[in-house]
Amino acid sequence: MSSSPPSSPSSSPTPSSSPAPSASASASAxxxxxDVLDVRFPTSEELDxxxxxxxEPDYSAAYVVLRTDAADGQxxxxxxxxxxxxxxxxxAAVAALAPHVLGLSVxxxxxxxxxxxxxxxxxxxxxxxxxxxxxMHMAVGAVVNAAWDLAAKRADxxxxxxxxxxxxxxxxxxxxxxxxxxxxxxxxxxxxLRRAEPGRRQRTARLLEHGYPAYTTTPGWLGYSDEKLTRxxxxxxxxxxxxxxxxxxxxLADDVRRLRTAREAVGPxxxxxxxxxxxxxxAPAVAWMRALAPYDPYxxxxxxxxxxxxxxxxxxxELAPIKVATGxxxxxxxxxxxxxxxxxxxxxxxxxxxxxxxxxxxAILLLAAKFGVPVCPHAGGVGLCEMVQHLSMFDxxxxxxxxxxxxxxxxxxxxxxxxxxxxxxxxxxxxxxSPGLGAQMHARSLADHTYPTGPVWAARR
Amino acid sequence: MSSSPPSSPSSSPTPSSSPAPSASASASAxxxxxDVLDVRFPTSEELDxxxxxxxEPDYSAAYVVLRTDAADGQxxxxxxxxxxxxxxxxxAAVAALAPHVLGLSVxxxxxxxxxxxxxxxxxxxxxxxxxxxxxMHMAVGAVVNAAWDLAAKRADxxxxxxxxxxxxxxxxxxxxxxxxxxxxxxxxxxxxLRRAEPGRRQRTARLLEHGYPAYTTTPGWLGYSDEKLTRxxxxxxxxxxxxxxxxxxxxLADDVRRLRTAREAVGPxxxxxxxxxxxxxxAPAVAWMRALAPYDPYxxxxxxxxxxxxxxxxxxxELAPIKVATGxxxxxxxxxxxxxxxxxxxxxxxxxxxxxxxxxxxAILLLAAKFGVPVCPHAGGVGLCEMVQHLSMFDxxxxxxxxxxxxxxxxxxxxxxxxxxxxxxxxxxxxxxSPGLGAQMHARSLADHTYPTGPVWAARR
Numbered sequence: 001m002s003s004s005p006p007s008s009p010s011s012s013p014t015p016s017s018s019p020a021p022s023a024s025a026s027a028s029a030x031x032x033x034x035d036v037l038d039v040r041f042p043t044s045e046e047l048d049x050x051x052x053x054x055x056e057p058d059y060s061a062a063y064v065v066l067r068t069d070a071a072d073g074q075x076x077x078x079x080x081x082x083x084x085x086x087x088x089x090x091x092a093a094v095a096a097l098a099p100h101v102l103g104l105s106v107x108x109x110x111x112x113x114x115x116x117x118x119x120x121x122x123x124x125x126x127x128x129x130x131x132x133x134x135x136m137h138m139a140v141g142a143v144v145n146a147a148w149d150l151a152a153k154r155a156d157x158x159x160x161x162x163x164x165x166x167x168x169x170x171x172x173x174x175x176x177x178x179x180x181x182x183x184x185x186x187x188x189x190x191x192x193l194r195r196a197e198p199g200r201r202q203r204t205a206r207l208l209e210h211g212y213p214a215y216t217t218t219p220g221w222l223g224y225s226d227e228k229l230t231r232x233x234x235x236x237x238x239x240x241x242x243x244x245x246x247x248x249x250x251x252l253a254d255d256v257r258r259l260r261t262a263r264e265a266v267g268p269x270x271x272x273x274x275x276x277x278x279x280x281x282x283a284p285a286v287a288w289m290r291a292l293a294p295y296d297p298y299x300x301x302x303x304x305x306x307x308x309x310x311x312x313x314x315x316x317x318e319l320a321p322i323k324v325a326t327g328x329x330x331x332x333x334x335x336x337x338x339x340x341x342x343x344x345x346x347x348x349x350x351x352x353x354x355x356x357x358x359x360x361x362x363a364i365l366l367l368a369a370k371f372g373v374p375v376c377p378h379a380g381g382v383g384l385c386e387m388v389q390h391l392s393m394f395d396x397x398x399x400x401x402x403x404x405x406x407x408x409x410x411x412x413x414x415x416x417x418x419x420x421x422x423x424x425x426x427x428x429x430x431x432x433x434s435p436g437l438g439a440q441m442h443a444r445s446l447a448d449h450t451y452p453t454g455p456v457w458a459a460r461r
Numbered sequence: 462m463s464s465s466p467p468s469s470p471s472s473s474p475t476p477s478s479s480p481a482p483s484a485s486a487s488a489s490a491x492x493x494x495x496d497v498l499d500v501r502f503p504t505s506e507e508l509d510x511x512x513x514x515x516x517e518p519d520y521s522a523a524y525v526v527l528r529t530d531a532a533d534g535q536x537x538x539x540x541x542x543x544x545x546x547x548x549x550x551x552x553a554a555v556a557a558l559a560p561h562v563l564g565l566s567v568x569x570x571x572x573x574x575x576x577x578x579x580x581x582x583x584x585x586x587x588x589x590x591x592x593x594x595x596x597m598h599m600a601v602g603a604v605v606n607a608a609w610d611l612a613a614k615r616a617d618x619x620x621x622x623x624x625x626x627x628x629x630x631x632x633x634x635x636x637x638x639x640x641x642x643x644x645x646x647x648x649x650x651x652x653x654l655r656r657a658e659p660g661r662r663q664r665t666a667r668l669l670e671h672g673y674p675a676y677t678t679t680p681g682w683l684g685y686s687d688e689k690l691t692r693x694x695x696x697x698x699x700x701x702x703x704x705x706x707x708x709x710x711x712x713l714a715d716d717v718r719r720l721r722t723a724r725e726a727v728g729p730x731x732x733x734x735x736x737x738x739x740x741x742x743x744a745p746a747v748a749w750m751r752a753l754a755p756y757d758p759y760x761x762x763x764x765x766x767x768x769x770x771x772x773x774x775x776x777x778x779e780l781a782p783i784k785v786a787t788g789x790x791x792x793x794x795x796x797x798x799x800x801x802x803x804x805x806x807x808x809x810x811x812x813x814x815x816x817x818x819x820x821x822x823x824a825i826l827l828l829a830a831k832f833g834v835p836v837c838p839h840a841g842g843v844g845l846c847e848m849v850q851h852l853s854m855f856d857x858x859x860x861x862x863x864x865x866x867x868x869x870x871x872x873x874x875x876x877x878x879x880x881x882x883x884x885x886x887x888x889x890x891x892x893x894x895s896p897g898l899g900a901q902m903h904a905r906s907l908a909d910h911t912y913p914t915g916p917v918w919a920a921r922r
Contacts, residue, residue: 054585085557085586086597092553093596096546124515125546131739131767131790134595135554136547179766182743182775278592282643305640306592307795309770310802314643329592331792334768341771 029070029106034143036094037063038087039079039441040451041382041414042460050223052249053277058084059382059414062091062139063446066146068106076150077440080142081353081381086135087451093139096126101143110151114174117144117359121176133331137356144357145387149437158432159358160393164200168193171398175363176333176356183337189366196401203397211428212393213403214410215243215273217380219262222247226261233265240427243271243298243407249279252288259295268296275301278329282311286318299323299347306330312344325349328378332356333363340371349378349409352387358437365395375400380411385422386438389429417445490531490567495604497555498524499548500540500902501912502843502875503921511684513710514738519545520843520875523552523600524907527607529567537611538901541603542814542842547596548912554600557587562604571612575635578605578820582637594792598817605818606848610898619893620819621854625661629654632859636824637794637817644798650827657862664858672889673854674703674864675871676734678841680723681707687722694726701888704732704759704868710740713749720756729757736762739790743772747779760784760808767791773805786810789839793817794824801832810870812839813848819898826856836861841872846883847899850890878906 044056060083066076080090100120101109109116120140121132129136152159163171172189216239219232229246236244246262248255255274262272274297280288285303300322304311306329316324327349330336339345348368350361368375377392379385385408392408400406408429415421419440423430432438448456505517521544527537541551561581562570570577581601582593590597613620624632633650677700680693690707697705707723709716716735723733735758741749746764761783765772767790777785788810791797800806809829811822829836838853840846846869853869861867869890876882880901884891893899909917 053588057586057589081589083586083589085560085584086554086590089550089554089557089590089597093547093550096550099546123546125518125544127514128518128542128544129547129550129596129599130594133591133768133792135590135597136550136595138590179742179769179772182772281640305795307594307793308640308799310799311640311643331594332768334766338769338771 027107029068031066031101031104031106031109032069033065033067034094034098034101035065035067036091037065037446038091038451039063039446039449040084040087040457041449042456043413044084050221051247051275051277052222052279054083060084060087060451061382062087062094062142063441064094064142064146066101066143066150068150070106072154074150074153076146076148076153078142078145078149078387078437079353079383079439080138081384083381090135090138093129093135094142096136097139097143106150109147110154112173113144113147113151114176114359116147117174117357118176120144121356132334132356137331138354141353141355141357141360144359145352145437145439148358149439152437153435156435158390158434159437160390160397160432161204163358163362163390163394164204164397166398168197171362174359175366176359177363179334180337180363180367183341184363184367184370188370192366192369193398196398199401200397203401207393207396207431211425211430212389212396213407214241214424214427214429215245215271215376215407216241216410216412217245217275218410218412219244220246220275222250226258229258229261230265233262237266237270240425241270242427243273245273245275245301245409247277248274248292249276249288252291255288256291256295259292259297263295271298273297273299273301273325276303278302278305280304282308282314285315289319289322293322297322299325301325301349302329307335309335309338309342309344312339313342316344316346323347325376327351328354330354333360333367336364337367340367340373345373348373348375350375350388350391351378352384352391358391361391365391365399369400374405376406377408379409380413382414383418383439383441385410385415385429386418386420389422389432390437393431417441488568490529492527492562492565492567492570493530494526494528495555495559495562496526496528497552498522498526498907499552499912500524500907500910501545501548501918502910503917504874505545511682512708512736512738513683513740515544521545521548521912522843523548523555523603524902525555525603525607527562527604527611529611531567533615535611535614537607537609537614539603539606539610539848539898540814540844540900541599542845544842551596551599554590554596555603557597558600558604567611570608571615573634574605574608574612575637575820577608578635578818579637581605582817591792593795593817598792599815602814602816602818602821605820606813606898606900609819610900613898614896617896619851619895620898621851621858621893622665624819624823624851624855625665625858627859629658632823635820636827637820638824640795641798641824641828644802645824645828645831649831653827653830654859657859660862661858664862668854668857668892672886672891673850673857674868675885675888675890676704676706676732676837676868677702678706678736678870678872680705681736683708683711687719690719690722691726694723698727698731701886702731703888704734706734706736706762706870708738709735709753710737710749713752716749717752717756720753720758724756732759734758734760734762734786737764739763739766741765743769743775746776750780750783754783758783760786762786762810763790768796770796770799770803770805773800774803777805777807784808786837788812789815791815794821794828797825798828801828801834806834809834809836810839811836811849811852813845813852819852822852826852826860830856830861835866837867838869840870841874843875844879844900844902846871846876846890847879847881850883850893851898854892878902
């Protein structure tokens, strides 16, 4: 039997033209390798990245390289992000996908990435480990993203641009509408994309000139002193950011003092978001945030379990006009669908490496557009900024057609390891111009940080 | 910092007496090994187990053995169930927990399994792979269940009896109330358990005499001919079952014919449940079931995504009085909580190997009791019947105190591999009397089915 669900009409129609129109010379090229590396950074030695639920993360990546025997020698690079322990499990989940990928025709895969991603997501045996959640789904996302990186490189486009140049019909064909149709039909998705078609060229030009708004979490890690918080908050404003974010949730007294400190440092006009990293039950979330309300928090992020749609709806109702944001741990489009149906969030925080890759994130962007909710991606970690900026920029050009109330998270960690690191100027992400998804790391960084044998880790044993 | 969330009051109080009161001689005993085996059965060669989303499962187990240096030589056995591919990923997830377990004092672990389970669930790095879902959470469940098996063996009790003899306070201490308190507080849980205390002795005696009601899925796999369906359905009724189940969702015309065939075979008084294994979106679920309604289906199981709480609520409202059931793929107690809050299910289908083990299933049983919804466990696969019967029997003795409208699924696959296989008589599970959780397999079965090196698989290469 087919591993692709036959009831899903979204597996057709085939896009009328390939997103990777290159290389008739490589018509017989095959995928020859799916390599995965366990790469970890000893970030727990600093308190950068500390929050109420992640006291000591070692930012890590199950790093994926898709190789082919095409003459162009191009590779697809992507990663699944983890916070240290368990990165080996994540790598094993990626490796389990190799039999589904090796030997496939490069043109077939890249010519219909919608079918490729659905085939991985719906493997009838592997899906038992989810379905569509946890390590196995993140592995699918990494492999799908590696294929998109390869497609973008072969098309000589940064990913955002490859996506933004696809037709509405081609984009709709990327989406798995299974379990979405009560909230978003293929026809509605097409309508959203067609409505945004007219201004694509102007918005692309604007993006290339001005970039996309960012906010910064750099000042607000839990482990920082008030002095460091004040200094970094002022530096953020001076650097052009109009929004910063503070981690909260460990101690209410500390949080009141820290938010007051930050508010005094930045003045009334800068937005300050706060982030509890899932720390609370519903009632404590409401009570805690009411205590912080005098200092005008802009949004409360991850107030409770990422699975608790109904809990978020209650919190949002109780706390308005403080906004409610979540998404970095939301497992898939079905949970995002319900957060929107239940009016449970004001801000959708997509993550480049949590769900089933670019294809599922296109679905989530379309859902957010349907419900009129802004998307402000989660980023940070390692490589998340590099990857997710492409999705917001695509959203601006071809889906929501606006940057109003939209910002991409920025954290200034670990960018030096990337071949094409993000470029921030005056509080904005500059649009990437190099081909691909942006996740490719320097060979030296990969070798140094391979766990546990690389020199960075060998020196610590 | 502690890996156990400090805001959770449920980590205290410590139970007043240990659930494993044995062995002062072993006071210094330690956990010395956490072994994991990749064991697979080539069930896809038959069409037993075929359904609309699992056309060709190879029932498999990431099989866990917890060993100690105690003089009693007892081991804890449990398993995470998968359907073939990915069982290696599941085994890697179990192995990732070894550093959290090796060297721990046996008495400390078994004396407070609530804290033990919360420590595994909330590891601040491993939880990134969920949180509390997918392969990593199932691995936690398997290790927690292996510890319960060891506790029950050391207490010389079948697990259901060990649990049913714990005080309400001890049972409440097993539960992680994080994210539950808007639906169930520790005090409410205590009240539910205290209300059921008076009749424990009589219900235990009744269980030992009469067993617990079962239903059978044996007749209804999608791959069976109508003749085989008719024969097996009649055999099920003759064997004392009052409920059978049919898989549906591949073809409406076939399903109408099969359900009519089954109804004709068993008559009007036998309940026939149907199971779509997540196949539908919301509207098709309603339409398909309306076409089956003339044949009086008792419940529709997994009509759509296990994550779609709001979708289940709509389907239930539209289809009443046909009941809606789900749970075998519900990732954790937070999703079960919402299914109950949203009045989205009539039947809660716990699974012994999906969530974080016995502790989280106690939480789910308490939630179901709070909302007055019957629990009818999912079973089948390999070892799921052997394990989950203990949870229903505990529920009967000490939580819900009733078997009304409650049945445990029974499938007659692979029981011969278990040291203490389930015993079915007159359509009922007989209460287990051997110590432990029931998941222990014969050494020969493990060796034969080890993947890919065991003789069963070596012969197929």
